[in-house]
Amino acid sequence: MKSFVFPEFQIIRDEQKCGQCRGCERQCAFGTHTYDPVADRLISDETKCAGCQRCVIFCPKHAIVIRPTPSFYRPNASWSREKLDDLKKQAETGGVILTGSGNDKPFRIYWDHMVLNASQVTNPSLDPLREPMELRTFLGAKPDLMDISSQEGVVSINTSLSPNLMVETPVLFSAMSYGAISYNAFRSLATAACKSGTYFNTGEGGLPKEMRQEFGRCAIVQVASGRFGIDAEYLNCSAAVEIKVGQGAKPGIGGHLPGEKVSELVAQTRMIPQGTDAISPAPHHDIYSIEDLSMLITALKEATNYEKPISVKIAAVHNFAAIASGIVRAGADIIAIDGLRGGTGAAPKAIRDNVGIPIELAISSLDRRLRGEGIRNRCSIIAAGGIRCSADVVKAIALGADAVYIGSAALIAMGCTLCQKCYTGKCNWGICTTDPRLTGRLNVEIASQRLSNLISAWSHEIAEMLGGMGINALESLRGNRDHLRGVGLHEWELDVLGIKGAGE
Amino acid sequence: MARADLCGDLSGPEDAPLRPEEAEIDATELETRALNDRLRELLLSGVGRVRIKNVCGQRYIGTRLYTPQHLKMDIEIFGTPGNDLAAFLFGHRITVHGNAQDGVGNTMDAGEVVVHGRAGDVLCFSMRGGEIYVRDGCGYRTALHMKEYEDKRPVLVIGGTSQDFLGEYMAGGIVLLLDLENKGHQANFIGTGMHGGVIYLRGSVEDCQLGSHVAHCPVDQSDRKILDHYITKFLERLPEVASRREEIVNSPFVRLTPRSKRPYSSLYTY
Numbered sequence: 001m002k003s004f005v006f007p008e009f010q011i012i013r014d015e016q017k018c019g020q021c022r023g024c025e026r027q028c029a030f031g032t033h034t035y036d037p038v039a040d041r042l043i044s045d046e047t048k049c050a051g052c053q054r055c056v057i058f059c060p061k062h063a064i065v066i067r068p069t070p071s072f073y074r075p076n077a078s079w080s081r082e083k084l085d086d087l088k089k090q091a092e093t094g095g096v097i098l099t100g101s102g103n104d105k106p107f108r109i110y111w112d113h114m115v116l117n118a119s120q121v122t123n124p125s126l127d128p129l130r131e132p133m134e135l136r137t138f139l140g141a142k143p144d145l146m147d148i149s150s151q152e153g154v155v156s157i158n159t160s161l162s163p164n165l166m167v168e169t170p171v172l173f174s175a176m177s178y179g180a181i182s183y184n185a186f187r188s189l190a191t192a193a194c195k196s197g198t199y200f201n202t203g204e205g206g207l208p209k210e211m212r213q214e215f216g217r218c219a220i221v222q223v224a225s226g227r228f229g230i231d232a233e234y235l236n237c238s239a240a241v242e243i244k245v246g247q248g249a250k251p252g253i254g255g256h257l258p259g260e261k262v263s264e265l266v267a268q269t270r271m272i273p274q275g276t277d278a279i280s281p282a283p284h285h286d287i288y289s290i291e292d293l294s295m296l297i298t299a300l301k302e303a304t305n306y307e308k309p310i311s312v313k314i315a316a317v318h319n320f321a322a323i324a325s326g327i328v329r330a331g332a333d334i335i336a337i338d339g340l341r342g343g344t345g346a347a348p349k350a351i352r353d354n355v356g357i358p359i360e361l362a363i364s365s366l367d368r369r370l371r372g373e374g375i376r377n378r379c380s381i382i383a384a385g386g387i388r389c390s391a392d393v394v395k396a397i398a399l400g401a402d403a404v405y406i407g408s409a410a411l412i413a414m415g416c417t418l419c420q421k422c423y424t425g426k427c428n429w430g431i432c433t434t435d436p437r438l439t440g441r442l443n444v445e446i447a448s449q450r451l452s453n454l455i456s457a458w459s460h461e462i463a464e465m466l467g468g469m470g471i472n473a474l475e476s477l478r479g480n481r482d483h484l485r486g487v488g489l490h491e492w493e494l495d496v497l498g499i500k501g502a503g504e
Numbered sequence: 505m506a507r508a509d510l511c512g513d514l515s516g517p518e519d520a521p522l523r524p525e526e527a528e529i530d531a532t533e534l535e536t537r538a539l540n541d542r543l544r545e546l547l548l549s550g551v552g553r554v555r556i557k558n559v560c561g562q563r564y565i566g567t568r569l570y571t572p573q574h575l576k577m578d579i580e581i582f583g584t585p586g587n588d589l590a591a592f593l594f595g596h597r598i599t600v601h602g603n604a605q606d607g608v609g610n611t612m613d614a615g616e617v618v619v620h621g622r623a624g625d626v627l628c629f630s631m632r633g634g635e636i637y638v639r640d641g642c643g644y645r646t647a648l649h650m651k652e653y654e655d656k657r658p659v660l661v662i663g664g665t666s667q668d669f670l671g672e673y674m675a676g677g678i679v680l681l682l683d684l685e686n687k688g689h690q691a692n693f694i695g696t697g698m699h700g701g702v703i704y705l706r707g708s709v710e711d712c713q714l715g716s717h718v719a720h721c722p723v724d725q726s727d728r729k730i731l732d733h734y735i736t737k738f739l740e741r742l743p744e745v746a747s748r749r750e751e752i753v754n755s756p757f758v759r760l761t762p763r764s765k766r767p768y769s770s771l772y773t774y
Contacts, residue, residue: 089773090773092773093773094773095770095771095772095773096771096772096773097772097773098772098773226630226649227611227629227630227649227651230592230611230630231592231594231611231613231632232570232592232594232613233570233594235570235592236570236572256768256771258766258769259765259766259769267653271632271651271653271656272651272653272675272676273652273653273676273700275765276675276699276700276765276766277699277765277766277767277768277769279649279673279675279697279699279767279768281649281672281673281697285626285629285645285648285649285672285673286607286610286626286629286630286645286648295563295587295588295607298536298563298564299563299564299567299588299591299592299610302537302540302564302567302568302591303564303567303568303570303591303592305544305568348772423772
């Protein structure tokens with residue numbers, strides 16, 4: 001069937017500059033560029049272009065420009081070009097439209113409507129270059145009361161403490177499974193996490209055996225509805241275990257890793273036959289209630305001899321705070337909430353773009369709900385989904401989070417340009433693919449250095465912002481909404497966020 | 505806090521032999537965690553066989569018995585163990601003299617469970633290895649998302665029948681339902697989303713009971729070999745029904761297999 005969808009991008013090649021080196025042809029896994037030996041020139045097929053900019057960046061002569069196509073359907077406020085294109089694609093194939101990365105729709109980004117405080121005169125600001133700034137955070141349940149006794153100058157803690165994760169800076173790498181991302185990308189995250197005193201999350205694709213000894217200590221291993229790659233050894237080699245109930249990019253639905261991506265190594269790690277689809281059902285079919293969840297949490301605590309904190313990850317949706325309260329009461333040590341803009345390797349576009357709520361509102365509701373019920377100490381909150389910079393981290397913590405997960409930001413640090421074609425398995429940046437020709441493009445040493453640099457840069461910025469507010473420990477900022485003011489927000493939004501308007 | 509003592513030696517011998525020391529636990533008044541503490545202590549102290557008396561609803565029995573050395577234990581349970589018996593089981597053997605409840609063999613990796621009675625819902629959920637034999641019937645959602653990988657091929661043999669949603673999303677393994685009481689298979693929605701493994705039913709099943717991703721056909725000679733093997737093992741473990749061997753082996757069986765390894769491959773467009 002002739003496709004009526006026109007190309008998304010226009011490729012402009014400066015023939016004066018182009019040296020026919022065929023670099024662009026080699027760089028593009030989508031097959032956009034081909035060499036015509038008769039004419040001795042490169043020809044570009046715009047219908048294949050993903051707009052990932054790989055060829056642009058790697059063209060030695062800077063001869064290529066790729067930009068959104070100027071072609072248009074007659075402008076129509078109701079029928080945008082995206083709506084028309086999607087509709088045409090579905091008319092041509094009858095399928096569910098897939099996409100990757102996070103929600104790209106213009107929902108209000110609350111981070112950009114909140115401003116931070118700074119000290120002036122009466123409460124002097126602190127200089128992080130000469131004052132110690134405490135960014136270290138402990139994630140996990142804290143006791144209601146601490147019973148301490150002292151005998152002959154030796155202080156001992158009588159309360160039995162729950163296992164906690166110690167993280168040097170409140171930024172962790174979000175769950176991205178091996179299989180969805182490449183081995184090199186996965187290993188880069190692990191390497192950087194260990195180096196930077198933080199944690200990476202295996203997602204539901206298992207943890208390759210040869211990585212367990214070295215990286216287990218900074219791995220949060222996931223147990224998701226597909227239960228791939230899970231055995232007692234996987235659980236016990238980790239720092240913490242996370243039950244994935246939902247994901248911000250696709251709340252309420254499961255996932256299908258297509259057989260093409262299940263290579264020999266992916267199959268080994270997930271412990272499924274090579275080339276079969278890895279199907280994660282929408283719910284965990286052993287969890288239909290809070291009581292069932294409590295059972296899985298306890299089963300995991302049993303399986304790990306009560307030595308590791310158990311996290312439960314849910315998507316931020318309507319009434320999720322009440323559910324989260326149940327999750328805390330079910331015994332979770334950490335709740336990870338993933339907001340509307342959370343990323344994914346593949347999700348139906350209709351779900352990604354329309355389901356869930358913004359993380360900023362979610363953090364605030366959850367923190368207040370748990371405080372209101374007097375159980376905030378019984379779990380830590382990790383916020384995820386749309387954290388783009390250190391200021392977002394600081395604002396998230398002021399709204400009540402203990403730490404944040406970054407997914408898209410980490411991928412961007414490694415080279416991702418958010419072209420949203422993750423689901424094709426042809427990522428030209430070697431990140432979201434299992435094709436060995438492409439994965440080799442990502443050098444673990446360099447990529448992990450980029451990630452460590454990011455963590456280190458953000459940590460400095462966080463310390464600067466804290467110092468500016470006259471705070472020397474992250475703990476003093478947690479849930480400290482007094483340091484936030486809203487700009488351009490409605491009354492109800494200020495209420496949900498629990499902050500005052502700027503100038504008040 | 506938990507960071508220092510994380511990774512011990514991960515390379516343990518694959519099959520540590522069962523050790524001869526025996527012990528007995530009286531589970532009366534013991535809470536779940538206390539019972540499992542006791543079991544773990546015994547395992548670490550070198551005990552290879554444990555009899556647990558008066559079990560009444562204690563959960564996760566067998567779950568906390570992973571050791572880097574892959575120590576193995578043989579556990580006999582008298583009474584009614586609670587939910588998630590043998591969850592994440594790592595190669596131990598458990599015999600239940602009584603009924604089991606929900607979640608037996610949840611995400612089990614290796615080992616064997618024999619139930620001299622019936623099992624509840626979500627039996628063998630996501631099980632990847634080992635064998636489970638249940639003398640009587642079981643509840644809903646049996647063998648959901650059971651998997652297999654290389655030499656790990658889980659097996660479930662049920663003396664009775666299952667309720668609805670049997671084998672949903674099943675990706676591997678062998679499930680065998682013997683219907684020894686000749687009640688007929690009543691389950692509906694069998695094998696929705698099934699993309700691997702095989703289910704054998706003694707007797708027959710109607711098309712309307714099956715999910716759309718399942719094909720059924722009578723068994724052939726190679727199936728009979730598999731059936732014979734596992735029926736023999738079932739009867740060895742549950743000798744109370746052994747006298748019916750000939751009748752069972754010679755009965756008609758139906759084989760259910762997935763129509764496709766990729767049931768959702770045409771669902772998406774790009």
